[in-house]
Amino acid sequence: MTAPMQSPADTVIEDDRWQAAGLPAVADRAARAVLARFDLPADGFALCIMGCDDARIAELNGTFRGKGAATNVLSWPSEDRAPVTPGAPPDLPEPGDPDDPAELGDIAIAWDTCAREAAEQGKTFDDHVTHLLVHSVLHLLGYDHIDPADADLMERTEVEILASLGVKDPY
Numbered sequence: 001m002t003a004p005m006q007s008p009a010d011t012v013i014e015d016d017r018w019q020a021a022g023l024p025a026v027a028d029r030a031a032r033a034v035l036a037r038f039d040l041p042a043d044g045f046a047l048c049i050m051g052c053d054d055a056r057i058a059e060l061n062g063t064f065r066g067k068g069a070a071t072n073v074l075s076w077p078s079e080d081r082a083p084v085t086p087g088a089p090p091d092l093p094e095p096g097d098p099d100d101p102a103e104l105g106d107i108a109i110a111w112d113t114c115a116r117e118a119a120e121q122g123k124t125f126d127d128h129v130t131h132l133l134v135h136s137v138l139h140l141l142g143y144d145h146i147d148p149a150d151a152d153l154m155e156r157t158e159v160e161i162l163a164s165l166g167v168k169d170p171y
Contacts, residue, residue: 006098007027007028007031008032008042008043008045008046008101009027009028009030009047009048010046010047010049011024011028012049012051013050013051014050014051014053014056015051015053015056015111017053018052018111019051021125022126023109026133029130030133031045031047031049031133031137033134033161034134034138034141034161035137036164037157037161037164040092040093043101044095044102045096045102045103045104046101046104047103047106048105048106048107049107049108049109049136050106050108050109051109052109052110053111053112054111055070056108056110057070057109058070058071060074060108061074070110072109072110072117073108073110073114073133073135074107076106077104077139077141077142078103080142081142082142082144083142086147086148086149087147088153089143090141090142091142092141104137104140107133107140109129109132109133109136114132121170123170127168127170130162130167131158131162131167131170135154135158138154138157138158143157
């Protein structure tokens, strides 16, 4: 019998609503889709996704960004992979071995903000969370949206990955 393939996304649940919503499966699906888009082996990478509430993400946002308000998602890449030229794709990281995968970084996602945004935008909760996780894993790979050329590349890449998952264009 073959052992089940380990998820590239290690999920930490701080708010039980995330367990009930199936965050581990959604995180695994999103991470695998992003890695597959770049022909990167899922078993060569590891990232951690924490499902929390607005109070916890507001604390993290204050600590790391100086903004003490809740947000939907935060990401912390393990290293700066951003390209020098605006609009250019980042250099892809080298995968590790399945027994010692390369670390991509960490993500925190807030239940309350995600649920509110999904309702306000008329999206399903799963589709909205999938979008935010795809977006965040792209951040871990060096994508960003501060410069308009970078934002265009990131959004096009997100839409392509989301389409492969059956999720409508969120923009």
